[in-house]
Amino acid sequence: MKPFTLERYFAQYEFSTRYLLSSSDCDGLPMQSLLEMADEECRKLWDELRIGYTESLGHPLLRQEIASLYKGIAPEDVLVIVPEEGIYIAMQSILKRGDHAICTFPGYQSLYQVAEDAGCEVTRWMPEEEHSWRFNPEFLENNIRDNTRLIVFNFPHNPTGSLPTQEDYARILQIAREHNLYVFSDEMYRLLELDAVERLPSACEEYEKAVSLFGMSKTFGMAGARIGWLATRDRELYGKLAAYKDYTTICSSTPSEILSLIGLRNGDAIVAKHLARVRRNLALLDEFFTAHADLFEWVRPHAGTIAFPRYKGKEGAYALCQRLVREAEIMLLPSTVYDYDDQHVRVGFGRENLQEGLEKFDKFLQTNQSR
Ligand SMILES: Cc1ncc(COP(=O)(O)O)c(C=O)c1O
Known part of the structure; x- marks a missing residue:
C-alpha cells in the first residue's frame, strides 16, 4: 500500500516538536478525571x-x-x-x-x-x-x-x-x-x-x-x-x-x-468542555489571521477542530512548515501531505495550549520575512 503521507509527517515531528498547531483531536482526557466521572x-x-x-x-x-x-x-x-x-x-x-x-x-x-x-x-x-x-x-x-x-x-x-x-x-x-x-x-x-x-x-x-x-x-x-x-x-x-x-x-x-x-x-459534559475550548481558540485564530491577513486567507470553519487557511507566501506551504519546525519548534501540516496543493496549511484548535503556540508563531512571522 502507498504510505500514509500525513501519518508519516506526524510520526516525524509529533513527539519531538514543542508547539503542535495542527493536531486534530481535543486534548487527551486525563485518566483520573475520567474515572472520577464513572457511575456506580x-x-x-x-x-x-x-x-x-x-x-x-x-x-x-x-x-x-x-x-x-x-x-x-x-x-x-x-x-x-x-x-x-x-x-x-x-x-x-x-x-x-x-x-x-x-x-x-x-x-x-x-x-x-x-x-x-x-x-x-x-x-x-x-x-x-x-x-x-x-x-x-x-x-x-x-x-x-x-x-x-x-x-x-x-x-x-x-x-x-x-x-x-x-x-x-x-x-x-x-x-x-x-x-x-x-x-x-x-x-x-x-x-x-x-x-x-x-x-x-x-x-x-x-x-x-x-x-x-x-x-x-x-x-x-x-x-x-x-x-x-x-x-x-x-x-x-x-x-x-x-x-x-x-x-x-x-x-x-x-x-x-x-x-x-x-x-x-x-459525553454531554465532556463535549461542552471541548466546545468551549474550541470557541475560545477560534477567537484567537480570528485575531491571528486578521493580524496576518497579508499572509493568510482564513475561511472560518463551521465544525470540528481543524481548518485549512491559504498561505500566500511565495515559498509555499511546505517550505513554511519546514522553517517553522526548524526555527520555532512549531508543527503545522502543509497541504502537500494531502496531495492537494502547496498553498494551504492545516491548523488544529482542540488543544489547550494553542495560545502559547500562536504567540510563538506570531513572533516568528514578525522576525522572519515570508519568502
Ligand atoms: C476524518 C478522519 N477519519 C478517521 C480518522 C482515524 O481516527 P483514529 O486515528 O482514531 O483511528 C481520522 C484521524 O485523524 C480522521 O481525521
Whole structure:
C-alpha cells in the first residue's frame, strides 16, 4: 500500500516538536478525571475488570450506549472497531477490483487510498474554496458511472472544517439513494458543530445503505483508547464488516471499552468542555489571521477542530512548515501531505495550549520575512 503521507509527517515531528498547531483531536482526557466521572455500574466494571478477550462485536453496554447517540439505530447495528480499522474493513467489504467510488478530497488518506490500492478507481470530489469550502452535490450527480458503487464523505470535513447545509446533505443522500449506491460517512468530528442547529443527521439514520463511522478520538478527547464504531442498518453489510474484523483485531481492548463507556455516559459534559475550548481558540485564530491577513486567507470553519487557511507566501506551504519546525519548534501540516496543493496549511484548535503556540508563531512571522 502507498504510505500514509500525513501519518508519516506526524510520526516525524509529533513527539519531538514543542508547539503542535495542527493536531486534530481535543486534548487527551486525563485518566483520573475520567474515572472520577464513572457511575456506580462503570466503577464496578472497571474495578472488577479481567483483561481477557471481549465480545467481538463490542461490549453489549457500550453498543447500547453508542446506539443511543442515534435515532433508529439499535445496538445490533453497531460494530465496535478502531476508527482507522473501520475505514479499512468497510472499503474491503464494500468494494471489489474495478469498482468506482467518489470521495471528498482533500481528505484523510485512507478514505480513498484503501480503495485505490484495492484496484478501484476513485474520483476526487473537491470543495469550492470561494464558497466556504462547499462540496457541491451537482459534482456527484455529474460523476456517477455505471460501475459506481460507493460515495465516501467526511463531514465535518478534515481538513477544511466544511459542513454541508441541511439541503445539500439531503440532496447528497438522495443522489445515493436514486443510484442505489453505498455510502461511507466518516463522522469522526460529529457533535463539535459550533451551532448545534447545523448538526447533520447521521447518514446511517437517513439511508439504509449508509455506514457511519464515529469514535472516541476527536470529539471526546480519547484517541488513545483506540475505540470507534461503525453503524449501519444494512444487515448484509453488517455481517461482512463483522466477519472482516476477525482478520484485523478480533475484539477490542478490554479496558478501553469500559473507559469509552464512561466517556460516553458523560459525553454531554465532556463535549461542552471541548466546545468551549474550541470557541475560545477560534477567537484567537480570528485575531491571528486578521493580524496576518497579508499572509493568510482564513475561511472560518463551521465544525470540528481543524481548518485549512491559504498561505500566500511565495515559498509555499511546505517550505513554511519546514522553517517553522526548524526555527520555532512549531508543527503545522502543509497541504502537500494531502496531495492537494502547496498553498494551504492545516491548523488544529482542540488543544489547550494553542495560545502559547500562536504567540510563538506570531513572533516568528514578525522576525522572519515570508519568502
Ligand atoms: C476524518 C478522519 N477519519 C478517521 C480518522 C482515524 O481516527 P483514529 O486515528 O482514531 O483511528 C481520522 C484521524 O485523524 C480522521 O481525521
